[in-house]
Amino acid sequence: MRVLLTAGGTREPIDSVRVLSNLSTGRLGARLAEVLVARGHEVTWLHGVHAERPQAAVRDVGFDSSAELAEALRLHAPAHEAVLHAAAVADYLPAAAPGKLDSDAPELVLRLRRAPKLVDGLRALAPGALLCGFKLTAGGGEAERLGAGRRLLERAHLDLVLVNDASLLDDAVHEAVLLDAQGVCGRARGKIEVARLVADALEARHPARNTR
Numbered sequence: 001m002r003v004l005l006t007a008g009g010t011r012e013p014i015d016s017v018r019v020l021s022n023l024s025t026g027r028l029g030a031r032l033a034e035v036l037v038a039r040g041h042e043v044t045w046l047h048g049v050h051a052e053r054p055q056a057a058v059r060d061v062g063f064d065s066s067a068e069l070a071e072a073l074r075l076h077a078p079a080h081e082a083v084l085h086a087a088a089v090a091d092y093l094p095a096a097a098p099g100k101l102d103s104d105a106p107e108l109v110l111r112l113r114r115a116p117k118l119v120d121g122l123r124a125l126a127p128g129a130l131l132c133g134f135k136l137t138a139g140g141g142e143a144e145r146l147g148a149g150r151r152l153l154e155r156a157h158l159d160l161v162l163v164n165d166a167s168l169l170d171d172a173v174h175e176a177v178l179l180d181a182q183g184v185c186g187r188a189r190g191k192i193e194v195a196r197l198v199a200d201a202l203e204a205r206h207p208a209r210n211t212r
Helices: 027-038 066-079 117-123 144-155 191-205
Strands: 004-007 044-048 059-063 082-085 091-095 113-115 130-137 160-165 175-180 185-187
Touching: 004 027, 004 066, 027 044, 044 066, 059 066, 066 082, 066 117, 082 117, 082 191, 117 130, 130 144, 130 191, 144 160, 144 175, 160 191, 175 191, 185 191
Parallel strands: 004 044, 004 082, 044 059, 082 130, 130 160
Antiparallel strands: 091 113, 160 175, 175 185
8 A cells, every 4th residue: 555644743934043833753653654664555754854763664755844744745645545644733824024033022922824724635635545634632531532533534534533632642651542434443552552553444444455
């Protein structure tokens, strides 16, 4: 299977020397790439500049801003049978200033605008591909978390959504729930097991598997 996998965070320019970013490490994406390559799949890895690198032979494509990621998805998504969109993309974009902002001012006010949801455009880019989105929640009960995952699944016309909570992202305790159109289809704990869960779900749904 040809798999396109996004991982890591975006960095959005504030001025010529400053960026607005997030704390994404890309570790789950790296583990996913390793599991998929080990199973014989071809992986194109779209990654943020600071994302952890997988110990696997992947086609390596970097991005910095969400605009660069959007262009990379436009170029690469149509050629893949599955797209896993695990990257942490900025929700808001600063109005970038020309040059370098004055660092002596007692206060700096940033104006932010809503960023496009790249996940919402995946189905148009790859109509026949298996699509998996990743939903990061922060607190709340499981019903609330799963509700957020289901809304993403339906809104973006995805096949799968992996729901994570910000309090449970460490390597050993990473807990995730996988959703499809019928509801919860799997649970896993630990990044390697989460990666295997996603890989199993993709392989079970890939048409080539069903024709063997």
